[in-house]
Amino acid sequence: MNRLGSCTPTNNILINIDAIKLPFSLIDYLIVHEFVHTQIKNHSKEFWAELSKHISNWKELDEKTYGMKL
Numbered sequence: 001m002n003r004l005g006s007c008t009p010t011n012n013i014l015i016n017i018d019a020i021k022l023p024f025s026l027i028d029y030l031i032v033h034e035f036v037h038t039q040i041k042n043h044s045k046e047f048w049a050e051l052s053k054h055i056s057n058w059k060e061l062d063e064k065t066y067g068m069k070l
Contacts, residue, residue, distance in 0.1 A: 007037035018070035029061040
């Protein structure tokens with residue numbers, strides 16, 4: 001699994017087992033990111049707006065995870 005996490009169409013959240021190696025702030029971001037996907041299935045403006053209600057520095061954290069391989 002190259003992804004850190006995903007949310008299925010039936011709202012099952014899958015987290016890469018190697019995510020445990022991430023700093024806690026990125027683990028928190030990953031979990032909240034996937035929980036928001038249970039409501040909004042894409043990365044639309046609406047998705048990012050909802051995510052920002054829960055994690056104000058999501059852009060910084062998202063940049064840290066971009067392209068990350070575990």
